Amino acid sequence: MTVESAPTAPRMKAADRRELILQAATAVFGAKTYVGTTTDEVARAAGVSQPYVVRLFGTKEKLFVEVIERAYARLLAEFRAALPGPVEGRVERMGTAYTELLAERGMLPVIAGSTTLGGEPVIGRVARRGFSEIWSFAREEAGLSEEETRRFMATGMLINAVVGLRLTGDYGDELSATEILDACFPDSVAKMRALLPRADEPW
Amino acid sequence: MTVESAPTAPRMKAADRRELILQAATAVFGAKTYVGTTTDEVARAAGVSQPYVVRLFGTKEKLFVEVIERAYARLLAEFRAALPGPVEGRVERMGTAYTELLAERGMLPVIAGSTTLGGEPVIGRVARRGFSEIWSFAREEAGLSEEETRRFMATGMLINAVVGLRLTGDYGDELSATEILDACFPDSVAKMRALLPRADEPW
DNA sequence: AACTGTAGTAATCGACTGATAACATGTCAA
């Protein structure tokens, strides 16, 4: 008399399920880009059926919009949490906060990928707003000058690129690879290497 | 006795046709991302049938690889051409060379998009190599220090983001939008605005 | 003029994907 394994996902309040799916979706979208991921992959990652994902969020696009908004909101929260303390260390603390987001699957890739989607009518608006909010935060709440903000954002974009390129394995032949990583994460290369995905990993 | 309009594209040597398709593909891939564009769109943009594109390049992936390689090669050539002259103006001249690539459809978006595809087994390798080559060029040929190179590349990535986000229209309500554009293109905002695609344009 | 390789197309296929519809099961208030 064997117990049948549950054919359906364990019951859960819709709000919780949404959050769980958003988390899974962030990871998958981050790993395979917006157009490149299917709603079915998101569903599997969340342990749920594909139609249910669609029903909870309406369309794939709406799901992705929520993923982006959630990512930027999370980023903003981390930056804000890094503010308290001596003023001269603010930028460094914010930088650390950013790299620590690496531990959260898909968070950084989603943000990075959003900067290439300005042409999408709906998603583009959301991405622009997210980016602008970060910029405004740096200027107004963190009190950075325009030039400081520019440098801060530029560094963030460089980190995005290095992570997105998976410029992190030991490409022994690639002379510049390690130097690039060094330059981007001057004091925490070891920690970064641990967090960063390998070139062949789906992440 | 009406003349039949040619049902087939005017005959051309394969090498020329390849170059023509590569150019069209750069524009389309740049506007709609790698996964987001169909071989049929590329074919239409090049005035040729879809199967012919596939036959000339083997697969969509191989086509895209050539597009990326061509873009980085072009970028490298422009940077190299900007070297001659007083040493103190090098970085500025290289920066100008970069922004002038904006005039070439898809060139910048393709490069920007490539930095998010490190996870793709084939394309990732190509993108990493392209990025590394630019870095090496800055270090060895342009003679920049590691820190100068970091700043230079970071600025480039920020420009990519601003362009990719289409952070360029007159978003009257978005306070930060114009400031961001100002910060990224301090001395040539007007020129940039003319070159940059609008948010709703397919480019 | 006939031959041969090159440039190009139309037709079509199999696989995939987002979305819809119809149905099943658990939960909870009255």
Place this chain on the structure above:
DNA sequence: TTGACATGTTATCAGTCGATTACTACAGTT
């Protein structure tokens, strides 16, 4: 208990997309 809503599934469809096949027409050589 029962009914009503919330949670979740299976089955399926219509549209897309990359790729293959088989065909046509042009151009240069001998």
